Amino acid sequence: xxxxxxxxxxxxxxxxxxxxxxxxxxxxxxxxxxxxxxxxxxxxxxxxxxxxxxxxxxxxxxxxxxxxxxxxxxxxxxxxxxxxxxxxxxxxxxxxxxxxxxxxxxxxxxxxxxxxxxxxxxxxxxxxxxxxxxxxxxxxxxxxxxxxxxxxxxxxxxxxxxxxxxxxxxxxxxxxxxxxxxxxxxxxxxxxxxxxxxxxxxxxxxxxxxxxxxxxxxxxxxxxxxxxxxxxxxxxxxxxxxxxxxxxxxxxxxxxxxxxxxxxxxxxxxxxxxxxxxxxxxxxxxxxxxxxxxxxxx
Amino acid sequence: xxxxxxxxxxxxxxxxxxxxxxxxxxxxxxxxxxxxxxxxxxxxxxxxxxxxxxxxxxxxxxxxxxxxxxxxxxxxxxxxxxxxxxxxxxxxxxxxxxxxxxxxxxxxxxxxxxxxxxxxxxxxxxxxxxxxxxxxxxxxxxxxxxxxxxxxxxxxxxxxxxxxxxxxxxxxxxxxxxxxxxxxxxxxxxxxxxxxxxxxxxxxxxxxxxxxxxxxxxxxxxxxxxxxxxxxxxxxxxxxxxxxxxxxxxxxxxxxxxxxxxxxxxxxxxxxxxxxxxxxxxxxxxxxxxxxxxxxxxxxxxxxxxxxxxxxxxxxxxxxxxxxxxxxxxxxxxxxxxxxxxxxxxxxxxxxxxxxxxxxxxxxxxxxxxxxxxxxxxxxxxxxxxxxxxxxxxxxxxxxxxxxxxxxxxxxxxxxxxxxxxxxxxxxxxxxxxxxxxxxxxxxxxxxxxxxxxxxxxxxxxxxxxxxxxxxxxxxxxxxxxxxxxxxxxxxxxxxxxxxxxxxxxxxxxxxxxxx
Numbered sequence: 001x002x003x004x005x006x007x008x009x010x011x012x013x014x015x016x017x018x019x020x021x022x023x024x025x026x027x028x029x030x031x032x033x034x035x036x037x038x039x040x041x042x043x044x045x046x047x048x049x050x051x052x053x054x055x056x057x058x059x060x061x062x063x064x065x066x067x068x069x070x071x072x073x074x075x076x077x078x079x080x081x082x083x084x085x086x087x088x089x090x091x092x093x094x095x096x097x098x099x100x101x102x103x104x105x106x107x108x109x110x111x112x113x114x115x116x117x118x119x120x121x122x123x124x125x126x127x128x129x130x131x132x133x134x135x136x137x138x139x140x141x142x143x144x145x146x147x148x149x150x151x152x153x154x155x156x157x158x159x160x161x162x163x164x165x166x167x168x169x170x171x172x173x174x175x176x177x178x179x180x181x182x183x184x185x186x187x188x189x190x191x192x193x194x195x196x197x198x199x200x201x202x203x204x205x206x207x208x209x210x211x212x213x214x215x216x217x218x219x220x221x222x223x224x225x226x227x228x229x230x231x232x233x234x235x236x237x238x239x240x241x242x243x244x245x246x247x248x249x250x251x252x253x254x255x256x257x258x259x260x261x262x263x264x265x266x267x268x269x270x271x272x273x274x275x276x277x278x279x280x281x282x283x284x285x286x287x288x289x290x291x292x293x294x295x296x297x298x
Numbered sequence: 299x300x301x302x303x304x305x306x307x308x309x310x311x312x313x314x315x316x317x318x319x320x321x322x323x324x325x326x327x328x329x330x331x332x333x334x335x336x337x338x339x340x341x342x343x344x345x346x347x348x349x350x351x352x353x354x355x356x357x358x359x360x361x362x363x364x365x366x367x368x369x370x371x372x373x374x375x376x377x378x379x380x381x382x383x384x385x386x387x388x389x390x391x392x393x394x395x396x397x398x399x400x401x402x403x404x405x406x407x408x409x410x411x412x413x414x415x416x417x418x419x420x421x422x423x424x425x426x427x428x429x430x431x432x433x434x435x436x437x438x439x440x441x442x443x444x445x446x447x448x449x450x451x452x453x454x455x456x457x458x459x460x461x462x463x464x465x466x467x468x469x470x471x472x473x474x475x476x477x478x479x480x481x482x483x484x485x486x487x488x489x490x491x492x493x494x495x496x497x498x499x500x501x502x503x504x505x506x507x508x509x510x511x512x513x514x515x516x517x518x519x520x521x522x523x524x525x526x527x528x529x530x531x532x533x534x535x536x537x538x539x540x541x542x543x544x545x546x547x548x549x550x551x552x553x554x555x556x557x558x559x560x561x562x563x564x565x566x567x568x569x570x571x572x573x574x575x576x577x578x579x580x581x582x583x584x585x586x587x588x589x590x591x592x593x594x595x596x597x598x599x600x601x602x603x604x605x606x607x608x609x610x611x612x613x614x615x616x617x618x619x620x621x622x623x624x625x626x627x628x629x630x631x632x633x634x635x636x637x638x639x640x641x642x643x644x645x646x647x648x649x650x651x652x653x654x655x656x657x658x659x660x661x662x663x664x665x666x667x668x669x670x671x672x673x674x675x676x677x678x679x680x681x682x683x684x685x686x687x688x689x690x691x692x693x694x695x696x697x698x699x700x701x702x703x704x705x706x707x708x709x710x711x712x713x714x715x716x717x718x719x720x721x722x723x724x725x726x727x728x729x730x731x732x733x734x735x736x737x738x739x740x741x742x743x744x745x746x747x748x749x750x751x752x753x754x755x756x757x758x759x760x761x762x763x764x765x766x767x768x769x770x771x772x773x774x775x776x777x778x779x780x781x782x783x784x785x786x787x788x789x790x791x792x793x794x795x796x797x798x799x800x801x802x803x804x805x806x807x808x809x810x811x812x813x814x
Contacts, residue, residue: 086412099404100403100404114408117325117411119321159407
């Protein structure tokens with residue numbers, strides 16, 4: 001049925017989004033603390049632990065909430081001005097972490113509703129576009145079904161279709177694969193990979209597998225700050241020589257856990273003579289967090 | 299992070315796209331169509347619209363004879379209250395539609411789409427316009443159907459006809475505004491209760507329906523509407539100003555909703571000022587104007603109607619009515635002919651049929667007309683058709699028999715009551731049914747009161763018995779006897795028993811008790 005997409009070194013080229021020193025406070029909490037980013041076309045993964053500020057960053061970039069400080073431009077539009085914000089919104093697709101639905105709407109009606117709010121006025125062209133995106137997410141067969149009768153995975157695809165309608169140049173996806181079973185997740189990865197062709201896609205996720213399979217670039221965020229920005233290969237390479245195996249958990253390791261073979265996989269500064277292991281993206285991610293939130297139970 | 303790197307920009311969109319502003323307006327209209335279609339799928343909207351249409355259809359199909367002679371200046375007002383339940387349903391559903399995003403937690407994802415919340419609010423407002431349009435169609439159908447009847451009297455007011463559809467629109471807009479001001483699904487219910495209680499409270503001290511305060515209520519809910527129709531110029535209802543006031547209210551509430559939703563554009567602010575001005579103009583225009591002139595016109599119409607009426611003569615009798623009622627003079631003449639013919643030509647008094655109204659208690663009060671003391675003058679009221687026809691016949695017959703209407707001020711415990719009723723029923727196609735209908739107690743036995751345009755006619759039990767007997771006999775025979783004994787049968791000295799003998803029917807055995 002599906003073939004797992006693989007990460008490429010990815011498209012590079014000119015920046016489609018440039019953010020400088022983005023800051024946002026919620027009360028006394030710095031949700032974003034001087035975030036600077038540069039995105040290009042293709043899928044960029046945004047990794048980070050809970051509370052790292054991923055959703056906040058996505059909401060800022062999706063113009064849902066203005067930053068307290070800093071600025072960014074996306075696809076040449078400055079959302080700091082009303083006209084720039086409107087222009088950006090016209091070319092934006094946003095899938096929030098927990099998308100809401102009008103349960104009484106059919107899948108077609110919901111996406112059509114979103115298409116109208118995206119100001120697609122020609123009824124015939126709009127309906128063709130709605131059918132196209134529903135077909136793209138493989139929901140053509142259930143487009144007349146009320147959303148309340150659809151499964152969780154189907155609903156998530158409806159939300160993705162709504163984000164994809166009108167062929168947005170900038171797609172913001174906030175943990176779209178959460179709650180999906182492995183088959184649905186694989187299907188979703190395919191869709192995201194397709195969406196990343198020719199678009200700028202920012203994908204927030206907890207799953208390093210998603211990043212490994214989909215993203216040409218990755219940003220690691222922790223405590224509102226960018227800890228790493230580069231390619232997945234570069235992130236993985238950061239763990240080279242810093243992953244080792246032992247029979248007991250190494251107390252000096254930043255993180256360590258028992259593997260299926262019974263031995264421990266440790267991350268950090270290995271002792272002399274340690275049996276080094278091939279690093280993974282997850283090892284690089286954990287090291288990028290630099291010891292914060294890297295406690296993994298043995 | 300450097301910000302000097304080259305930046306890719308959005309691809310140029312197709313040249314066939316309409317200009318942005320046109321596209322934005324088109325999107326609002328597209329959303330309005332979408333929301334209007336959603337409203338159509340709401341059960342309360344469907345149910346109450348169907349109920350509204352059904353009630354109007356039933357009213358139009360009613361077989362009450364009075365419906366053949368609709369007075370159009372009451373028909374127009376009658377169209378206002380019927381759609382109120384539909385308006386209430388639209389209020390609830392428009393509110394729910396405007397709250398939908400909040401209820402289903404889609405606010406966050408929809409907030410980043412191109413169409414701003416105030417434009418969406420405008421679309422919600424526009425989505426109720428088709429329902430006001432549908433109401434206008436029903437109102438127009440109802441009024442047209444009535445106006446096309448051959449017996450239609452006078453004409454209605456466009457201002458009055460507009461109020462029903464405008465109230466439907468106002469209800470929908472109020473629902474949208476409430477959703478923006480107080481976004482909770484409980485608010486509409488509380489609002490309806492509050493409006494009801496306010497209405498009860500206000501009606502406690504605003505009992506005069508001509509009061510200016512009551513005119514600020516979109517629909518005249520306090521109107522008793524029990525009075526006889528009166529000429530349009532006596533109504534004193536500034537219907538045009540009232541319609542302007544309701545239009546202004548709709549516009550003001552729309553503008554407030556747009557402002558609350560963030561639409562603080564120059565156009566919206568200018569529209570708000572214009573709407574406030576229209577509302578104020580409508581409210582001020584309803585202020586009682588030249589009340590002295592209106593009172594004088596009403597007094598003239600009540601006390602000296604001949605000064606404002608036109609007359610026509612037919613077969614020796616004169617028929618005088620307010621101009622709007624000239625269309626029914628021929629029908630009055632037919633009744634006079636029929637009543638006269640039941641006397642076989644013996645009833646030769648020339649009559650003056652005079653339309654009268656009594657506005658001393660206001661135009662909505664159900665005032666009883668006093669009998670005319672003028673010899674040969676017969677009163678006719680504002681309604682015609684149905685039971686009003688035999689009632690008028692009673693008035694005509696009473697004047698032919700007694701000389702004037704005030705003869706009915708005292709009970710006629712003699713032959714005259716029998717003669718009056720024979721004249722009424724003698725040539726009636728369904729005399730027994732008419733006899734029953736024209737009696738207050740809907741019976742054909744015992745004593746009772748027969749309705750007339752002014753005072754009713756009291757019948758004793760024996761008189762009722764004689765009349766029933768007469769209806770069983772050949773009409774030609776009775777008519778000949780009436781003609782032959784006209785003098786005796788129209789004399790107060792001839793008893794009911796003697797009348798029975800003169801007319802050739804069995805004398806009632808029961809004793810006659812006058813005033814029973």
